[in-house]
Amino acid sequence: MADGIVRGLLPGELKAVVAVVTQTAREARARHRLAPTSAALLAQGLAGGVLLAALQKGDSRVNLQVECDGPLRGLFVDAGADGTARGYAKSPHVDLELGEGQFRWRGALGNSGFLSVLRDIGTEYYRSSTELRAMDLARDLDHYFETSDQVPTRVALALKKSPGDDLGVVAGALVQCLPGGDRHALDEWGARLDEALKAAVDSVGESGAEAVFRAVFPQAEVLAQVGVAFTCTCSKARALETLKSLGAPDVQHLVDTLGSTAVTCHFCGAKHEISLPDLLQILDELGAPSPKN
Ligand SMILES: [Zn+2]
Numbered sequence: 001m002a003d004g005i006v007r008g009l010l011p012g013e014l015k016a017v018v019a020v021v022t023q024t025a026r027e028a029r030a031r032h033r034l035a036p037t038s039a040a041l042l043a044q045g046l047a048g049g050v051l052l053a054a055l056q057k058g059d060s061r062v063n064l065q066v067e068c069d070g071p072l073r074g075l076f077v078d079a080g081a082d083g084t085a086r087g088y089a090k091s092p093h094v095d096l097e098l099g100e101g102q103f104r105w106r107g108a109l110g111n112s113g114f115l116s117v118l119r120d121i122g123t124e125y126y127r128s129s130t131e132l133r134a135m136d137l138a139r140d141l142d143h144y145f146e147t148s149d150q151v152p153t154r155v156a157l158a159l160k161k162s163p164g165d166d167l168g169v170v171a172g173a174l175v176q177c178l179p180g181g182d183r184h185a186l187d188e189w190g191a192r193l194d195e196a197l198k199a200a201v202d203s204v205g206e207s208g209a210e211a212v213f214r215a216v217f218p219q220a221e222v223l224a225q226v227g228v229a230f231t232c233t234c235s236k237a238r239a240l241e242t243l244k245s246l247g248a249p250d251v252q253h254l255v256d257t258l259g260s261t262a263v264t265c266h267f268c269g270a271k272h273e274i275s276l277p278d279l280l281q282i283l284d285e286l287g288a289p290s291p292k293n
Contacts, residue, residue: 003228004209005054005083008220010175012182014189016220017174018197018213019050019228020205024085025170027230031269032088035095036166037108042075042089044137044157047172049077049085050228051155052117052141055176056081063118066140068132070110071096078267084231086267102136109135115144138172138194145176152177154190156197160205169205173197173216232268239263239272240282248288255279 003023008016025043028034034042049064056062059082067074071094077087098104109132116129128148132140138157145153153176162168173196175189193216200215210225242263243251254261255276263272 001206001208003083005050005226005228006209006213006222007054007224008213008217008222010185010189010217010220012185013178014181014186015055015174015176015178016213016217017051017054017176018209018216019047019054019172020169020209020212021046021050021085021172021228022167022170022205024050024228024230025167026165028087029167031230032092033269034089034092037094037096037098038072038089038092040098040159040166041072041094041105041108041137042077042087043159043167043170044172045075045077045089046079046085046087047157047170048137048141048155049079049087050083051172051174052119053079053081053085054174054226056119056121058122060120060122062120063116065116065118066109066113066132066137067116068109068113068135070106070108070113070135072108072110074113076266081226083226083228085228086230086232088266088269102134102139105137106135111135115140117144117148142190152181152183152186154186154193156193158194158197158201158205160198160201162206169201171197171201171205171209171212173212230268232265232270234265234268234270234272236272236274239265239274240278243274243279244282244286248283248286251279251282251286252288255283 029039052062061080064077073090079085096107113132118127130144141155156173160169204211
């Protein structure tokens, strides 16, 4: 079943969102060759980033960044309201035996760090950060909304293992007060959102975002649905622009020492080969003197 986002409205003027990002998380794992714990944490990051993006309007984007002092070191997710998402874990190799309970991610995330959200709001970017407290992405996203965004919001993230795949189902759910929304109803949702999402993922997770949404929020009205897919915007043309931005001396140095190079995209792992003629073309565009024949 393809990944997706479902947005809806709950009684009490509450916004409800469900994201299922199983395939997206599996693709991220394959592209970056992630070990199980790195893959599980990036999967949660992708679910969180896609939920944040679903709160945006139009074609705007959200960057969710975690920096931490544990072996994972951090992760970065870029997601759009249009359902495009990409991301990477700073350390792809984390493979730990994790227990259960609220402290289980500490082995990978460590004991301190920051969660930052960069939102593209059309004409400008808005960035806010909060200290990691729970070392659990869902709880730290709650904390982010409370301290930085100041919009009452509750987040749940769920990972279900299936036989043969640690990323059997990857999903997230969010409830947020609209202006004048019922704060008491939100708190009630907050108290049971983790359990409700887990139960929905266990029973209908493989059936996709709409099935999960209807199981978590049976009384909600569905407003919109959009597919989600791992999508990167990198290209050889962009890699050439990046090299060009280094300036003529650095590009000349590449010509003199390596003759050619490759630019690997952090987000998707794609490797863009840059040949000697490409480098000479950049030098030409930068107005550097032509190399002597
Ligand atoms: Zn890329």
